[in-house]
Amino acid sequence: MKKIMMIIFSMIFLSGCWNYGEIDDTSISAGLAVDYDKKKDQVILNAEIIYPSIEGGESILKSQMIQGRGKNSFEAIRNMIQTTGKKVFWAHAKIIVISEEVVKNEKALMSLIDFAKRDAEFRDDLWLMLSKENTAQEILTMEPLIQDIASFQIEDIFKNEKGVSKYIGTPLWKFVDDLSIEGISPILPTVRIHSFEGKKIVEIYGTEVFKKEKPVGWLDGEETKSLLFILDKLKGGTIVIDQKEEGKYKKIALEILKNNTKVEPIYKDGQLDITIHTKTTVNINDLESEIDFMDKKVMNKIQKTAEKKIEEDIKKLVAKVQKEYNSDIFRFSQSIEKKYPTLWTEIKPNWDKVFKKLKINVHAEILIRGSALRSKPIEVKK
Amino acid sequence: MFRILKNKLFGQDHITRKNIYKPTYLTKSLDENILVFQTIFDHDETIIFRKIESREWKHLKCCLILADGMVKKEDIQDFIIQPVVESKDPKNQDLNILERLSNQIITTAEIQKQKDIDHLVGAILSGDSVLLIEGVKEALILDTKGWAFRAITEPISEQVVRGPREGFTETLIVNLSLIRRKILTPDLKFQFKKIGTRTNTKVCICYIESVVHEKILKELHKRLDDIEIDGILESGYIEEFIEDAPFSPFSTVGHTERPDVIVGNLLEGRIAILIDGTPFVLSIPHLFIQDFQANEDYYNRAFYATINRMLRILSFFLTTSVPAIYIALATFHQEMIPTPLILSISAAREGVPFPTIVEALLMLLAFELLRESGVRLPAPVGTTIGFVGAIILGQAAVDAKFVSAPIVIVAALTGITNFLIPKMIGPVIVIRFTFLMLSAFLGLYGYIFGVIGLFIHLMSLRSFGIPYMSHIGSLKIQDMKDTSIRAPWWYMYYRPKLLSHNSIRKKDSQIPEKR
Structure with a gap:
C-alpha cells in the first residue's frame, strides 16, 4: 500500500504538466496571410493577432498584424516569437489568405498546405482563399465593417455563403482531399478589395480553378453559381431571368429555395455521356413589370425561360472549363468511378483527354412554389 | 516511563476496586440490600433512598430507590408512596407481600419483578424506581420515567414545502x-x-x-x-x-x-x-441514489419530482466537475473553448498574477471557509457572512485583479450546486479537489481518469451486501422506476428487488381511469 502510494504521488508531483499553458501566455491568432518573397526565396507570414484592450472601463477586442519570415512556413511561424514574445496560438484562426505569388510557386503552396494540415493547432475547417490583390497581407489589413476583427468578418462571409451562391467556401480539409483524389482538382474562392465610403473593404467573389496544385484560371460569380448547380451544393441565392413580354425584356428574380442535382454518367456503345438533372424549387421574389403570374400560361413561360437559362449557363461553364482549363472540378470522375468502376480503371490513365471530349446533357427542372407575400404585382395607377 | 508511573499511582487502586465484594442477587434483609445499593451509588447524590412503611400493616417495610431528575415525582407520590402508606393489614395471609403490593396497592402502569442487582441498577439509571421490600428476595421495578425532553419540531436540516412537519427528537x-x-x-x-x-x-x-x-x-x-x-x-x-x-x-x-x-x-x-x-x-x-431522493419527491407529482431529481444529478456532476473541466479547458485545451469565450477569458485574465489552478484553489478554498464559518453561527450572523463573502471576496477580488471573473463564476456555480445534494457535501469536496488536481496535471485526460476511478470505486462499494450503485447501471424498466426518474405511485408495484424478499408492493398497476 505504501509503495503504491509512493508511486502515485511521484507520478503526479515529479512529472511535468503535459501541454500546460495559460491563456494569457499565448497570443491568439484570428487569421493568416501568406506571401512569398521571390527575390529572397522566403515565405512571409502575416498573422492577425487579437488582444483585448480596455477603453473607458470596457474591454474591447483589437487586432494587430505581426509578421514572420522564413525559408518555409514553420520557420516563419516560429520566427514570429522574435517580435511578439508570446507563442502564437493557431487553434482559433479562421482563415488563411494565400497570395498569387505563393500559388504560382508550387513548393511554397505545398509547404504551407502540408504544414497547416500536419500541425495540431490549425483547425481542419479553416477557410482557404486566394487573394486577387498584389499581396495577401492587404486583405487582412482592410477595415472591417461590422466586426472588430477582419478575419472574423471574412469568416462570417463564408458562413452565410448559401444566401449568395457566388463563391464556394473551401475548408482546408476539402482542399487537401481534392488534391489527393485521382481525377478531380480543387478550387479556391478569390478575394479582392474595393473601396466603400472611403473605407477599404474586402469582397469574396468568384473561384480560382486549379489543375491539381497549379492554378489555371478563374470563374466569375455567375459561373460559380453554375458550378454549385453541378456540385449539388446550391442551397440558396437568386436566378435573374430576362422574360420577353410584349416584345420587351423584363427582369424577374427567382429566389432559390431548394435544389437537387443528379450527375449521371451514361456509357453506351463506347460513348461516355454525362447527364445532369437539376430540380430547383424557387419563389418569385422580385418583379419589374406587371406580369400577372397567377396566369398558368405566364407561369409556364417564366418556368421555361428559367430552365433554359440554367441549362445554357451550365453548358457554357462546362464547355469553358473543358476547353480552356481541362480540369475536372465538377467531380465527374467520381460519379463515373461509382457507376462504372471497371470503365474508370480503363480511362484513368488518359482521363484528361476523355474529360475534354465528354458530351454533356443538361435537364433543368424548375418548380415555382410561390411568390412570397404577394400574389399580385403592384399596380401603379395613374 | 509514564506508563510505569501511571501503574504505580493508579494501578493498585484499580485492582482493589475490582475486588470489592459485590453480590449479584438480593437477600431477604432490607438493610443489607439498601447497603448494597448505597455502595454501588457511592458519591452519587442524585440517587434518593426513600423508606416507606404502612400505617396499619406493620410487616410492610420498604425502600424506594430512584434517580432524581429522571422520574416524574408526582407519579411516585400518587401511585406508589400514598397507596403503600395507606395500605391495610391483610386479613388473608395467603397472598404474599410482593403479589399484594404489585396487584392491589401500587397503581403504576408498568411493574416488573427482579432480583438481579445489575438489572435493578440499570432500571434506576434509566428513570425507573426500584422498591425493595423487607423479607422478600425480589424487588419491584416501577415505571416512573419522566424527564424533560424537546418538543417535536420540524427538522431544520430537512425542511419541506409539502409533507409532514414533524421530526425526531432526542428521546x-x-x-x-x-x-x-x-x-x-x-x-x-x-x-x-x-x-x-x-x-x-x-x-x-x-x-x-x-x-x-x-x-x-x-x-x-x-x-x-x-x-x-x-x-x-x-x-x-x-x-x-x-x-x-x-x-x-x-x-x-x-x-x-x-x-x-x-x-x-x-x-x-x-x-x-x-x-x-x-x-x-x-x-x-x-444506496448511492438515495442521496438524490428527497422525501418531497414522493409527495409531489411525478413529473415535477423527476425534474427535481435530474436537477440533483446534474448538480452532482456540476459541483464535482466544473472547476476541473474549466482548468482543463483553460490551461490545456484552449482549442475547445469557443472563440468569443476564449477571448473574454483572455481579457479577464490579463493582469492576474496567479496561474489558473492557483486561482481556482484560492476561490474554492475561500468558498469552503465561508461555508464552514456560516454553519454553526446564529442565522443573522450567517447571512452577514454570506454577504461579506459575496461582495468582498467576489467583487473586490476581481476588481483588484486578484482573481479573474470566470473563476468566480466557476466557484459560485460549484458552491450553489453543492447545496442541491446536502447529504453529499462530504464526498463531493473530496471528489472535486481530486478531479481538480488531476486535471491541473493532465488536462481532460486526467479528469477522465478521475471519473473512471470514481466509477470503479462506486461500483465496488456494497452496503450490507447490496451493491451501492444497484439500479443505476440497470436497463430494466422496473429498476429505473425510482432512480433518476420517479415513476407515479400507481406504476411502482414492486419493492427494490435486492432489499426485500417480499418484493410485490401491490398486485398490479392501478392507473386512475379517465372519468
Whole structure:
C-alpha cells in the first residue's frame, strides 16, 4: 500500500504538466496571410493577432498584424516569437489568405498546405482563399465593417455563403482531399478589395480553378453559381431571368429555395455521356413589370425561360472549363468511378483527354412554389 | 516511563476496586440490600433512598430507590408512596407481600419483578424506581420515567414545502412512537440493544418483519454486537462502526431526522437504527441514489419530482466537475473553448498574477471557509457572512485583479450546486479537489481518469451486501422506476428487488381511469 502510494504521488508531483499553458501566455491568432518573397526565396507570414484592450472601463477586442519570415512556413511561424514574445496560438484562426505569388510557386503552396494540415493547432475547417490583390497581407489589413476583427468578418462571409451562391467556401480539409483524389482538382474562392465610403473593404467573389496544385484560371460569380448547380451544393441565392413580354425584356428574380442535382454518367456503345438533372424549387421574389403570374400560361413561360437559362449557363461553364482549363472540378470522375468502376480503371490513365471530349446533357427542372407575400404585382395607377 | 508511573499511582487502586465484594442477587434483609445499593451509588447524590412503611400493616417495610431528575415525582407520590402508606393489614395471609403490593396497592402502569442487582441498577439509571421490600428476595421495578425532553419540531436540516412537519427528537421512546403511529401493524418490530460500556445507550433496531431481508437483519445484529466502545453520543458513532467501506468518502449508512423518510425506508424493506439521545436515525442498506431522493419527491407529482431529481444529478456532476473541466479547458485545451469565450477569458485574465489552478484553489478554498464559518453561527450572523463573502471576496477580488471573473463564476456555480445534494457535501469536496488536481496535471485526460476511478470505486462499494450503485447501471424498466426518474405511485408495484424478499408492493398497476 505504501509503495503504491509512493508511486502515485511521484507520478503526479515529479512529472511535468503535459501541454500546460495559460491563456494569457499565448497570443491568439484570428487569421493568416501568406506571401512569398521571390527575390529572397522566403515565405512571409502575416498573422492577425487579437488582444483585448480596455477603453473607458470596457474591454474591447483589437487586432494587430505581426509578421514572420522564413525559408518555409514553420520557420516563419516560429520566427514570429522574435517580435511578439508570446507563442502564437493557431487553434482559433479562421482563415488563411494565400497570395498569387505563393500559388504560382508550387513548393511554397505545398509547404504551407502540408504544414497547416500536419500541425495540431490549425483547425481542419479553416477557410482557404486566394487573394486577387498584389499581396495577401492587404486583405487582412482592410477595415472591417461590422466586426472588430477582419478575419472574423471574412469568416462570417463564408458562413452565410448559401444566401449568395457566388463563391464556394473551401475548408482546408476539402482542399487537401481534392488534391489527393485521382481525377478531380480543387478550387479556391478569390478575394479582392474595393473601396466603400472611403473605407477599404474586402469582397469574396468568384473561384480560382486549379489543375491539381497549379492554378489555371478563374470563374466569375455567375459561373460559380453554375458550378454549385453541378456540385449539388446550391442551397440558396437568386436566378435573374430576362422574360420577353410584349416584345420587351423584363427582369424577374427567382429566389432559390431548394435544389437537387443528379450527375449521371451514361456509357453506351463506347460513348461516355454525362447527364445532369437539376430540380430547383424557387419563389418569385422580385418583379419589374406587371406580369400577372397567377396566369398558368405566364407561369409556364417564366418556368421555361428559367430552365433554359440554367441549362445554357451550365453548358457554357462546362464547355469553358473543358476547353480552356481541362480540369475536372465538377467531380465527374467520381460519379463515373461509382457507376462504372471497371470503365474508370480503363480511362484513368488518359482521363484528361476523355474529360475534354465528354458530351454533356443538361435537364433543368424548375418548380415555382410561390411568390412570397404577394400574389399580385403592384399596380401603379395613374 | 509514564506508563510505569501511571501503574504505580493508579494501578493498585484499580485492582482493589475490582475486588470489592459485590453480590449479584438480593437477600431477604432490607438493610443489607439498601447497603448494597448505597455502595454501588457511592458519591452519587442524585440517587434518593426513600423508606416507606404502612400505617396499619406493620410487616410492610420498604425502600424506594430512584434517580432524581429522571422520574416524574408526582407519579411516585400518587401511585406508589400514598397507596403503600395507606395500605391495610391483610386479613388473608395467603397472598404474599410482593403479589399484594404489585396487584392491589401500587397503581403504576408498568411493574416488573427482579432480583438481579445489575438489572435493578440499570432500571434506576434509566428513570425507573426500584422498591425493595423487607423479607422478600425480589424487588419491584416501577415505571416512573419522566424527564424533560424537546418538543417535536420540524427538522431544520430537512425542511419541506409539502409533507409532514414533524421530526425526531432526542428521546428514543418518543421517536418510536412517531414511527409506530405511521405503521399500524403488528408486523412492525422493535428490538433493543445496549451499546457502550459506560453510557449503556439504548439502541433500537426497527423493521417490518414480512418485508425485511433476514440476512441483512442478521448481519446488522452481528455488526452491532461487535461494537465495543465506552460511549455512544450520536448515531455517527454507530454509523462508523457498522459501515462497509470505512475508507471511502461515501457513506453506506443513511441518516435522517424525518419519521416519514424512515417509514418509507422501512416499507421498502430497509432497517432503521434508532439511538437514544439523538434525533438522527440510521437506515441500512443505503444506496448511492438515495442521496438524490428527497422525501418531497414522493409527495409531489411525478413529473415535477423527476425534474427535481435530474436537477440533483446534474448538480452532482456540476459541483464535482466544473472547476476541473474549466482548468482543463483553460490551461490545456484552449482549442475547445469557443472563440468569443476564449477571448473574454483572455481579457479577464490579463493582469492576474496567479496561474489558473492557483486561482481556482484560492476561490474554492475561500468558498469552503465561508461555508464552514456560516454553519454553526446564529442565522443573522450567517447571512452577514454570506454577504461579506459575496461582495468582498467576489467583487473586490476581481476588481483588484486578484482573481479573474470566470473563476468566480466557476466557484459560485460549484458552491450553489453543492447545496442541491446536502447529504453529499462530504464526498463531493473530496471528489472535486481530486478531479481538480488531476486535471491541473493532465488536462481532460486526467479528469477522465478521475471519473473512471470514481466509477470503479462506486461500483465496488456494497452496503450490507447490496451493491451501492444497484439500479443505476440497470436497463430494466422496473429498476429505473425510482432512480433518476420517479415513476407515479400507481406504476411502482414492486419493492427494490435486492432489499426485500417480499418484493410485490401491490398486485398490479392501478392507473386512475379517465372519468
